[in-house]
Amino acid sequence: KQEVTQIPAALSVPEGENLVLNCSFTDSAIYNLQWFRQDPGKGLTSLLLIQSSQREQTSGRLNASLDKSSGRSTLYIAASQPGDSATYLCAVRAPPGSQGNLIFGKGTKLSVKP
Amino acid sequence: NAGVTQTPKFQVLKTGQSMTLQCAQDMNHEYMSWYRQDPGMGLRLIHYSVGAGITDQGEVPNGYNVSRSTTEDFPLRLLSAAPSQTSVYFCASSYSTSGRSQETQYFGPGTRLLVL
Numbered sequence: 001k002q003e004v005t006q007i008p009a010a011l012s013v014p015e016g017e018n019l020v021l022n023c024s025f026t027d028s029a030i031y032n033l034q035w036f037r038q039d040p041g042k043g044l045t046s047l048l049l050i051q052s053s054q055r056e057q058t059s060g061r062l063n064a065s066l067d068k069s070s071g072r073s074t075l076y077i078a079a080s081q082p083g084d085s086a087t088y089l090c091a092v093r094a095p096p097g098s099q100g101n102l103i104f105g106k107g108t109k110l111s112v113k114p
Numbered sequence: 115n116a117g118v119t120q121t122p123k124f125q126v127l128k129t130g131q132s133m134t135l136q137c138a139q140d141m142n143h144e145y146m147s148w149y150r151q152d153p154g155m156g157l158r159l160i161h162y163s164v165g166a167g168i169t170d171q172g173e174v175p176n177g178y179n180v181s182r183s184t185t186e187d188f189p190l191r192l193l194s195a196a197p198s199q200t201s202v203y204f205c206a207s208s209y210s211t212s213g214r215s216q217e218t219q220y221f222g223p224g225t226r227l228l229v230l
Contacts, residue, residue: 031217032217034218034219036221042223042224043204043221043222043223043224044204044206044221045221046218046219046220046221049217049218089156089157091157091219093217101147101159101162101172102157102159102206102219104149104156104157104158105156106154106155106156107156
């Protein structure tokens with residue numbers, strides 16, 4: 001059974017720092033991996049999606065990497081801002097032909113202090 | 115596009131009551147799903163649908179029913195609410211489950227349910 005783990009569970013950094021969030025998964029047979037952001041009391045917003053054949057994706061100050069063989073992904077946030085404060089969720093998707101649903105980690109709660 | 119919409123935003127039920135959580139999307143997505151989010155448990159899949167007329171169970175289906183009569187709508191029914199169903203419920207959709215290079219899942223804003 002696929003399990004997704006995110007470390008740390010919570011992280012507090014001063015504004016301007018570069019930071020890395022970690023995600024690991026137990027079964028390397030994934031279709032893609034997606035990083036989401038969730039603000040308190042809100043839904044999930046997709047940040048980056050990496051297909052299984054890709055190594056990384058970039059969007060603005062965000063860079064996500066994927067090492068499928070080792071079961072790891074990282075989300076790198078450059079020059080963090082207070083507006084980045086949120087919970088970041090990692091989710092993997094099973095290959096086509098299976099349920100096609102996402103398996104989520106429990107998230108990393110990020111707080112960026114001014 | 116409105117994206118994925120959910121109603122109501124918040125609901126209080128008494129044990130044993132029934133209700134339907136509504137979910138709609140206007141992106142012509144084939145795949146729709148329901149998740150519940152609980153503290154310390156993360157998001158868990160309840161039911162999903164790969165197209166109109168086709169539904170299947172996810173990880174935690176007990177106590178919930180779904181149907182998919184149209185591409186746009188995917189309601190979740192609680193038959194007899196229990197306190198253990200107190201949670202935040204999210205509906206999600208994506209274009210397809212296979213053969214597509216971009217299958218970002220889009221989530222609705224959620225429904226907060228409290229069962230007393």
